[in-house]
Amino acid sequence: MAEESLPGVDLEHPSVARVYDWYLGGTANWAIDREFGKKVLATFPAGMYCARANRAFLHRAVRHLVARGVRQFVDIGSGVPTMGNVHQVADEVAPDSRVVYIDYEPVAVAHSRILLEQHGDPARHAVIHGDLRDPEGVWDAV
Template sequence: MAQQTDWVPTTVDLEKPSAARSYDYLLDGNHNFAVDRAFVEKMLAVQPEVKRFAQVNRAFLRRAVLFMLDQGIRQFLDLGSGIPTVGNVHEIAQEIDPATRVVYVDNEHVAVAHSQLILKDNENAAMVHADIVKPLLVLQDPRTRQLLDFDQPIGILAITIGHYVLTEHDPDGVFGAYRDAVCPGSCLAITHLTNDFLELTNVTEGMKQSQNRIMARDRDEVTALFGDFELVEPGLVTTSQWRPERASDAQTPDKDGLYAGVARKV
């Protein structure tokens, strides 16, 4: 794959891999660079399941969005949205209802630049360039306020983002701010890396070579991120076990590597 960078913002560091671009490569996207591909291949050498983790996680995102749409939710806040590949939130939601509104949030420059390109003609979707660990900046951004009505239910998507919220970022405070901002009937979907079923220290250590550090959390720690929201059935499980389309899609927890759940504010 040729590395085309003529459209990329000059602020992008092409010498160090990023989580968003690496995830894009794992999902067979084309907005990643040689440094990201080399990094992912190195990670796959020590933990071959990483690619499956990404694919099953993406499938969970679709099911979670469709579930929220079934609950009547027609607006979404996608935290740490990354680089939009096929099957992103606005494509899923607006196929059901074109009036559905989506706000994406990310601080990775390529993710932001590409999102702005593909959304420029979509009046019901926007990208906010911000760090999700600063909730007030996200929630008070003019584009967020323009598109989202906080007096109506909102679907908050925190897909593979919680493990980037380190202890020093105050994860309870960060997630609490987003939970507090939305009204009853809103939902929160989370997927989060865990060591509970498969030792993933090699993954967390490997990420230190990128622009992004991560930390795995156990079941109780991930559950705490939902606060007083009520988990819907089947509760906190792993990604493929959350309402699979076919029973055969559900794998053993060690094949997923991430907890997954959706909870509702009552």
């Protein structure tokens, strides 16, 4: 599936989710995202380090919760899939874990669907297009 053919995907403007992916060293970003990300770093040089620290915290939090018996995760605002997604981290230590990704940005949802088709388990991993500001809508989508 070509990225250009995904409904609602705007490759003419930078995306926060794709810039974050670039900060993490991912590949789900385009030149426009990298250019914007560089401009942000010119003003806020610690941006890339903050993104990477945030991802490391996510990994620690998932492992901690799995060690405490949690087997179901909802990742709201999951962004574009990049290294060490919640389901990948959880599956390393608990192959029976379940994860639902929710994001508002169509490109993040589209990439999540592609990732889960290739590397997920449809019985345990899902993605929903939803908006944190509309909890009833997110709940209805589940």
